Amino acid sequence: MKNKLPPTTRSLPIALIRAREGVMIPIREMLAETGISEQQWRVLRVLDEHGPLDASTLADRASLLFPSLTRIAQSMRKKGLISQVQDKTDRRRQVIAITDAGQKIIDDNVDHAVQIVEGFKVSIGEANYEQLLDLLSLLDPDKSD
Amino acid sequence: MKNKLPPTTRSLPIALIRAREGVMIPIREMLAETGISEQQWRVLRVLDEHGPLDASTLADRASLLFPSLTRIAQSMRKKGLISQVQDKTDRRRQVIAITDAGQKIIDDNVDHAVQIVEGFKVSIGEANYEQLLDLLSLLDPDKSD
DNA sequence: AAAAATTCCTTAACATGTTAAATATTGCTA
DNA sequence: TAGCAATATTTAACATGTTAAGGAATTTTT
16 A cells, blocks of 8 residues: 655655755855845845836746735845835836945855856766756746646 | 846746746645645655655755754644654754644645646646756755765 | 726745754763 | 753744745736
């Protein structure tokens, strides 16, 4: 009656959690010094990459659920890391942009972040690294799937 | 000054989150019918697989942080899915075991769960599936790393 | 143009993630 | 054996994940 399922050590959801734990260790170390969370870092990176965005698009690109983004945006506004203004043509939309203070956090940590990424490539091998990203994207619900 | 970092679409932490989202969709559907959470399902599966365990080992194998397990175990006890007794030789330890009611949830859903796993293998290819698990284990902090 | 449906965002409520502090038990050491 | 360190678990506090409900603005329908 047992053993129909793969052992938990070979379970895809658990493997994804564990891999994420491993990946986040050095990143958390970096962010601890800056005083922002991993999610806030993602918001800043997406805004840096794409420029001002409406909240929906931002949440989507930063892989945050909408209610989470609402709260995170509130605290980031208080810290002065982002600005948020109503869109003039569609007043339902909130347009969020990175501020100078937010940009400074990105700039101050880019080198360190690049170093961390390089560390992963060295640790598991560049080819494995790229292939892992390819395989993961196969599971991404927003892509071909 | 930009573009030192990979684009967020090619970021390993974000790719791991998105992949997990995709993987969890059919599993959440299954669990919604049973009334237990994804974490509670992991606890049941680990207990089914290994038998009674002390809380530390259980948390480790279910990839849960200790405080999370404490709360989850409380609610699972209330539901009658697990039992929890003090270890007699070391009264600091709490030994947690699956109950008949908990076992029934596993038994009632094994076939569905197996189907979901098969779905992933078909969707991305069996070889890719196995290789993905191998690559993910390279990032697991509790393993070789 | 008024009513209904849709879209975008916020709020609410509860579970979990995360870090730190507190508690209880055991083991070690002077 | 009294006292201190180490271990196992719980509790606390706050951020985030998750689902559902609510509110405001826009679009669609009639």
